[in-house]
Amino acid sequence: QKEVEQDPGPLSVPEGAIVSLNCTYSNSAFQYFMWYRQYSRKGPELLMYTYSSGNKEDGRFTAQVDKSSKYISLFIRDSQPSDSATYLCAMTDSNYQLIWGAGTKLIIKP
Amino acid sequence: GAVVSQHPSWVICKSGTSVKIECRSLDFQATTMFWYRQFPKQSLMLMATSNEGSKATYEQGVEKDKFLINHASLTLSTLTVTSAHPEDSSFYICSARGGQGLHEQYFGPGTRLTVT
Numbered sequence: 001q002k003e004v005e006q007d008p009g010p011l012s013v014p015e016g017a018i019v020s021l022n023c024t025y026s027n028s029a030f031q032y033f034m035w036y037r038q039y040s041r042k043g044p045e046l047l048m049y050t051y052s053s054g055n056k057e058d059g060r061f062t063a064q065v066d067k068s069s070k071y072i073s074l075f076i077r078d079s080q081p082s083d084s085a086t087y088l089c090a091m092t093d094s095n096y097q098l099i100w101g102a103g104t105k106l107i108i109k110p
Numbered sequence: 111g112a113v114v115s116q117h118p119s120w121v122i123c124k125s126g127t128s129v130k131i132e133c134r135s136l137d138f139q140a141t142t143m144f145w146y147r148q149f150p151k152q153s154l155m156l157m158a159t160s161n162e163g164s165k166a167t168y169e170q171g172v173e174k175d176k177f178l179i180n181h182a183s184l185t186l187s188t189l190t191v192t193s194a195h196p197e198d199s200s201f202y203i204c205s206a207r208g209g210q211g212l213h214e215q216y217f218g219p220g221t222r223l224t225v226t
Contacts, residue, residue, distance in 0.1 A: 092212075102152070
């Protein structure tokens with residue numbers, strides 16, 4: 001079993017919809033929870049990170065962490081075709097190394 | 111801020127030759143740099159971690175004599191793929207970590223290596 005589980009998708013939604021991306025993890029020692037966006041043939045771009053359980057909002061993006069359930073989510077409101085990309089969750093272990101999910105490919109249909 | 115560049119963005123080389131990839135932090139000092147490899151439709155695989163002025167620490171299964179990493183300054187790390195073979199063809203991505211926090215890594219745009 002992988003330490004971080006993420007559905008690879010693809011997830012296809014119409015423009016304007018609310019998108020929900022999720023990851024589960026098994027290691028309760030993970031400290032920081034990150035969401036990266038990766039366009040095809042590009043490096044990952046850090047979108048948001050959280051440390052504690054709860055919600056963190058940045059524009060159209062909301063990151064949610066539930067440490068008791070070992071579950072994290074990224075919500076995208078008013079999704080745009082430009083949001084089409086692969087979204088990777090990652091978590092830091094005790095050495096601050098990033099442990100990655102598989103990435104979910106998101107497609108926003110105009 | 112926190113911009114990382116890589117050069118070249120795409121390189122084609124012949125089997126048996128060596129190729130060097132540069133990673134630079136443009137607006138911050140990177141005490142630690144990381145090198146990743148990514149195959150199509152897969153997540154990132156950490157190859158090695160390098161601290162400025164120190165030898166790189168390689169992940170299990172990564173050949174240190176094949177993938178030479180040099181982190182000679184706080185803004186530059188290089189990855190040299192020696193005696194490249196077609197199976198080394200991949201997307202190589204570097205990231206850098208500076209004073210922003212141990213949890214924050216900023217990634218370069220990646221280098222696509224094709225070995226013919």
